[in-house]
Each structure stands twice: as structure tokens, then as C-alpha cells.
Amino acid sequence: MTDLSSSPTSEASVTDATKFIAIDGPAGSGKSSVSKAVARTLGYGYLDTGSAYRALAWHVLDRGADTDDAEAVRAAASDFPVRLGLDPDDRTVRVGEAEVTEAIRDPRVSGAVSGVARVPEVRAQVNELFRRLVSEAPYPAVVVEGRDITTVVAPDAPVRILLTAAPEVRAARRAGELAGENAAAVAAALHKRDASDSAVVDFLNAAEGVEVVDSTELDFPQTIDAVLTVIERLRGAHRG
Template sequence: MTDTSLSATGATKFIAIDGPAGSGKSSVSKAVARRLGFGYLDTGSAYRALAWHVLDRGADTSDAEAVRTAASEFPVVLGLDPDDRTVRVGDVEVTEAIRDPRVSGAVSGVAKVAEVRAQVNELFRALVADADYPAVVVEGRDITTVVAPDAPVRILLTAAPEVRAARRAGELAGENADAVAAALHERDASDSTVVDFLNAADGVEVVDSTDLDFSQTIDAVLSVIEQHRGAHRG
């Protein structure tokens, strides 16, 4: 039986995991959610879906007003099943489309609009509060600091830049490793102007996976969660 000591409403249902691109937070978070019987929320997919929505309207994601207008009519649907990552905008399934390089290159323009971030953050909080799961593993850039700063478990998952680049290059068959490293650096630099996801805030546990394989990283994150659940029970 799944331990529901974290089950409640609002922030207490969050397992908050932040980290830079290529840190493994998506794959690790999904694995942790499966292991514990929790939900899983990839917050980046919401920003990707909004970037797709802006582009689909023929607008430019560097135009903040166009982004605000698109966000005001953004019927996104995000499931919390770690084994079903379907994303829809209205009646259109965009699960694969939001991974297109054109969309990837437009995400930062969407994510840096403060009013839009506030709106999307409210969506995340509502999804978690209303979830049928005892808790939801939520991963992104500012979950531990902005979306759910009062979450009972807050983790920064990180790794050395060269390790992150090598992992991402391995995921993208045929891509040049140097080009992948440059793209990661550019994205980190752009996104860090909005939120600090490279340094742990007070009370956030750091899991550095530089010298860990995938299984070891999962175990390290599970260990942090169990420590906090044990403290809650104690």
C-alpha cells in the first residue's frame, strides 16, 4: 500500500524537483513517480505547449503582448500519469509537436513573460491540489522556490555542465556534442535571467548526479523523499 503521509491539499502534495537542462530531472522524476505510485507533472511541457500555441496563431514568441494574448486563450490539458504524457491544446494533440526544434527555440520567449509565468504557476498548483494521487512529482525550473516553496520535499537535481551536455547529446542521435553543449549553455543563460535554478535555495536538498548513473540517481532522490516522509511521520 502506498504511504500517504504526504497526502493533503495544496503545497503539501508537491514533490518539487528543479534543475538545469540535461540534469535528468524528467526521466528521474518519472521513475520516482512510478516507484511511489505518485503523479508526475513536467511543467516544461506547459511552456512548450504555450510556445506551440503562439506559433500556431502566427505570432512571435519574442512579442510579449502576443504571448499574453495567446495565454489568455490557452486550453491546455496536462495529464499526471507518468506513463501517459499526452499534451493537448484544445482539440489538438501536441505531444510530439512541442518537441520540435522550432518550438524548443521559442520556449524562452514565452517563459520570461512574468504575467504568463504567474498564470501557468496557478495552473500547476490547481492540477496538484485536485490530483487523485497522494502526491505529485513536479519538475521544472522554479518549483522549489516559486510554485511550491512550502512543499515538504524540495530537491535541486544537478550535474556538471559537460556531463549534462554529454547526456543530452546521447539522447539526440546524430546531434553534434559541441552544438548540444552550446545550446544547453544558451538555454541556461537565458532562463537564469528569470529564475535561479542552478543554486539551491534554503531548505532545498541537492542531488548531484555527476558521478551517478540513472539507477543511482533515482535511489538518491528516493532517499531524500524517504527522509522527509520519515521526519513527517516522526
């Protein structure tokens, strides 16, 4: 079990950056599905960092607290026995003895995630969790996707990619994933989340040295191929 409270908070803790395939992107960019497919193709691990923040939001709510209360979030993070697997085909998430894989996708939790992610000390703790998971992973590399992987969690990774798409395309994709949801409402929710989260970290613009894969005009297989091409080129350059 990986207990967040046991993680060191130093940004300089030891990690093997070469094991990171860092992929950032906004909601609806396809980064989760593409990252999983890439991990399967290459025999790598897969880490959905958003699941950790969702699990912490669930943990705060389960304690009867409010994620807009920074002190409550810090208190929950100090006792957060989260367990995240790295198998791209087994996305089970546990908090203590509770299996929360489906529960963390509940709209109530989704609406609370930004409050958790806004607390700087908590982000530092969670980032250390990610670094430790990757360093200790029994895989040659781990595809890690999120919002600040290329810039904060693993800025020295040999492969850093920003996966993006036009806002209207991202909204349409997200609406398609949520059967029965109103497309306009989904687009509004996506825009609201982007605006809230981008106040904490810029995941809409590529930092220096980060490769951009724009999937606006690409279908799913083409996007996977585009990402695989970047990985092959950059890892080859790093080895060479």
C-alpha cells in the first residue's frame, strides 16, 4: 500500500526520470485512452495521475469534509492510504480497504477535484508519490499522464509530450464518452474545468522542449501512431 503521508515532500527527492514517458493535456484531449494504448503497445506501465487526485477528493468527502477547505484537504492528505496499480489493463484504485475505482468517477467527486489540486503542499506530496511509483516500477518505463507531468513532476524526462486538440473537438469527444449527456452542458463543464485547473498549472501550452501532438484532425489509431513516433524518436535520441 502506498501511503501519501509517508512520502517526502522535497521536490529534489531521488527519482529515475528516464523511466518517465510524460504526457500532459487538457480534458477531452484523449490522453488517458491514448496513454493506455501506448503503454500496452510498448509493454510499459501506465499511471493516471488524475486518479490520485480523484481518490483524495473522494477521501476528503468520505470524511465529511469540504474540498474547498484547504486545512481539511491537508488533514486528509496526511492520512491517505492510496493504492494505484501501473498495469494499463487493471485500473483498480483503493483507499485503505475501500475499492473506489468507480466511485472516484462520480460527478460529486469530479466537481470536488479542483479544490484538492489547488493546495500546493498536497500537490508536492502527490508528486512525490508519482515519482516513487515510477522509480520502483517493474517496467522499463511508465507512461504518466496528467496536467503537470512534463513541467513539474518529471521536467527532465527524455520524452515529454503535450497532447491537445481544438476545444470543440475535445468537447465533442467528451460528450460522446458520456452517453445521454447534453453536448452543450458537457462543453460548458469542460471549459469550466480547464479554466479552474489552468489557474494552478498551464497544461494548454507546451513548455520549452515539450513536443506537441495535436489530434484535432486525427482519429484514435492515428493519434496513437503519432505519439509512438515521438517516443521512438526521443528515446532513440536520448540513448544515442
